[in-house]
Amino acid sequence: MLDSKLGIFGLLSDAGPVVxxxxxxxxxxxxxxxxxxxxxxxxxxxxxxxxxxxLDYFFEIYNVDKAFAESExxxxxxxxxxxxxxxxxxRALGDKADIRQLKVRIARAVKREANAESKRLSSLVPFLATxxxxxxxxGLFGTVWGIMTSFHNIGATQSAxxxxxxxxxxxxxxxxAAGLAAAIPAVMAYNYFTHQISIIERDxxxxxxxxxxxxxxxx
Amino acid sequence: MKxxxxxxxxxxxxxxxxxxxxxxxxxxxxxxxxxxxxxDLGRHAQPKIVSVSLISLPGSAGSHQFSEKPxxxxxxxxxxxxxxSPSKKTVAVEKAASDVxxxxxxxxxxxxxxxxxxxxxxPVTPKKVSVEPVVSKTKPKVIEKQPDISQALxxxxxxxDKKTATSQPxxxxxxxxxxxxxxxxVKIEGDQAGTGRGGVRGxxxxxxxxxxxxxxxxGTSAPYKAEIASIIMHNWEFSKLLLKNSYGMEVxxxxxxxxxxTINQIIFDKKAPSEYLNNSVKKALEKxxxxxxxxxxEGTKDVWIGFVFTPEGIEK
Numbered sequence: 001m002l003d004s005k006l007g008i009f010g011l012l013s014d015a016g017p018v019v020x021x022x023x024x025x026x027x028x029x030x031x032x033x034x035x036x037x038x039x040x041x042x043x044x045x046x047x048x049x050x051x052x053x054x055l056d057y058f059f060e061i062y063n064v065d066k067a068f069a070e071s072e073x074x075x076x077x078x079x080x081x082x083x084x085x086x087x088x089x090x091r092a093l094g095d096k097a098d099i100r101q102l103k104v105r106i107a108r109a110v111k112r113e114a115n116a117e118s119k120r121l122s123s124l125v126p127f128l129a130t131x132x133x134x135x136x137x138x139g140l141f142g143t144v145w146g147i148m149t150s151f152h153n154i155g156a157t158q159s160a161x162x163x164x165x166x167x168x169x170x171x172x173x174x175x176x177a178a179g180l181a182a183a184i185p186a187v188m189a190y191n192y193f194t195h196q197i198s199i200i201e202r203d204x205x206x207x208x209x210x211x212x213x214x215x216x217x218x219x
Numbered sequence: 220m221k222x223x224x225x226x227x228x229x230x231x232x233x234x235x236x237x238x239x240x241x242x243x244x245x246x247x248x249x250x251x252x253x254x255x256x257x258x259d260l261g262r263h264a265q266p267k268i269v270s271v272s273l274i275s276l277p278g279s280a281g282s283h284q285f286s287e288k289p290x291x292x293x294x295x296x297x298x299x300x301x302x303x304s305p306s307k308k309t310v311a312v313e314k315a316a317s318d319v320x321x322x323x324x325x326x327x328x329x330x331x332x333x334x335x336x337x338x339x340x341x342p343v344t345p346k347k348v349s350v351e352p353v354v355s356k357t358k359p360k361v362i363e364k365q366p367d368i369s370q371a372l373x374x375x376x377x378x379x380d381k382k383t384a385t386s387q388p389x390x391x392x393x394x395x396x397x398x399x400x401x402x403x404x405v406k407i408e409g410d411q412a413g414t415g416r417g418g419v420r421g422x423x424x425x426x427x428x429x430x431x432x433x434x435x436x437x438g439t440s441a442p443y444k445a446e447i448a449s450i451i452m453h454n455w456e457f458s459k460l461l462l463k464n465s466y467g468m469e470v471x472x473x474x475x476x477x478x479x480x481t482i483n484q485i486i487f488d489k490k491a492p493s494e495y496l497n498n499s500v501k502k503a504l505e506k507x508x509x510x511x512x513x514x515x516x517e518g519t520k521d522v523w524i525g526f527v528f529t530p531e532g533i534e535k
Contacts, residue, residue, distance in 0.1 A: 027245065030245060031238070031241045031242050031245050032238065032241070033241075034241035034244065034245070035234065035237040035238040035240070035241040035242075036234075036237075038237045038240065038241065039233060039234045039237040043230075120230075124234075161456040161457070161458070161499070162458045163456050163458060164456065
């Protein structure tokens with residue numbers, strides 16, 4: 001089936017083991033990249049939407065008990081999660097007379113959860129950066145190797161005609177094309193996610209102090 | 220602790236799902252690309268790459284005795300296994316025989332080519348060194364170009380068949396007589412049809428086969444020519460795309476083949492303006508040497524065989 005008539009696939013059937021290995025690596029990169037993109041896209045978008053909805057509610061009522069009850073509806077949002085951890089810490093403290101200690105402990109709990117949330121958000125994203133940076137080079141390696149082999153064959157056949165040169169180079173260039181095909185979506189997704197995550201992290205940083213203040217000012 | 224593990228497991232499960240989905244999507248995309256390529260190939264015809272016309276130069280081949288070589292007047296083209304088309308490489312090997320010159324009445328300057336595919340060219344067996352093959356092999360040429368001559372030849376064939384059936388020639392002399400008669404009749408028929416002698420020159424590759432003159436010691440048989448033409452074709456590495464203007468590009472080449480098949484000499488009678496084409500032809504001939512050993516019927520002397528290489532196919 002994969003004969004020379006089938007364009008790229010026909011070329012691949014004649015490719016050497018190194019080029020095939022490079023293509024296999026790039027295909028794996030691409031598959032994992034797209035899986036991360038799909039997974040993270042839903043995760044980050046939900047987190048942003050739920051955080052926004054929870055903040056609106058929180059500033060509307062400014063009551064920690066009601067806000068906690070409402071936060072149960074936003075289990076995937078980053079800000080509701082951080083708020084919940086602060087509330088749990090607040091309720092765990094028996095003596096609420098020592099305001100300073102209360103503030104320190106709630107602030108610590110909120111910060112810990114904010115850090116955990118930040119890690120959760122940015123997990124797997126660096127892989128996209130890795131793919132975006134390395135895939136073109138891996139593809140280029142496959143191309144260079146393919147061209148080396150091609151020139152070697154040209155030397156062996158003692159023919160430098162177009163018919164002898166072109167298929168090898170064409171076959172080798174498939175690796176670069178595959179590298180770019182894996183890298184381009186990865187880089188685009190990485191830029192998008194880092195931007196969205198930075199927005200969420202900024203929100204976490206800004207509203208953590210508001211949450212702590214809300215617990216302390218709770219009557 | 221248990222509560223913190225739960226969302227983690229859920230996230231991992233979800234990521235595994237997406238991983239599987241991505242793999243499936245990649246497989247789908249690959250199959251789609253392959254399907255589209257097949258579709259695209261089906262829509263577009265194969266691009267024309269190179270067309271080669273290999274014909275012998277008139278008079279270049281040696282003394283091919285008409286009375287002894289039944290294939291002297293035949294014209295055979297060796298081409299790719301399918302029928303000749305502009306999109307495929309085509310080789311036409313022609314053999315000139317001065318004895319049958321009047322057969323070409325209306326096209327005195329043009330060569331008559333009868334195309335056959337290489338597998339169709341059957342070697343002449345010793346038993347077929349008779350009158351019959353001469354007539355039967357010239358018949359397709361006549362049918363294609365000159366219907367009236369073909370009828371005449373058909374009649375001749377019938378008469379010769381009758382004669383051979385009755386007398387059963389066993390010796391070479393009787394065979395020669397029959398062939399001479401046939402030759403005469405063909406000449407007469409050709410003259411009646413108003414033919415000129417020059418019309419045949421280019422039509423066959425035997426050259427001055429009948430007279431015994433020529434470069435080599437004997438004319439080459441069509442199967443042998445077809446065979447070497449296909450070998451040269453196979454070794455010819457040439458792309459028309461590299462020629463800026465392929466119009467009028469043709470290379471006339473003669474090769475001197477020794478009995479053991481070695482190409483002794485290559486003479487360019489006419490070179491193309493493109494050195495690329497000239498070099499490719501030269502390399503193809505050099506690469507093809509040694510050719511298959513000459514057939515026994517060719518004798519022990521060397522032969523001259525001519526070819527015309529053109530990137531445009533058989534146009535002449």
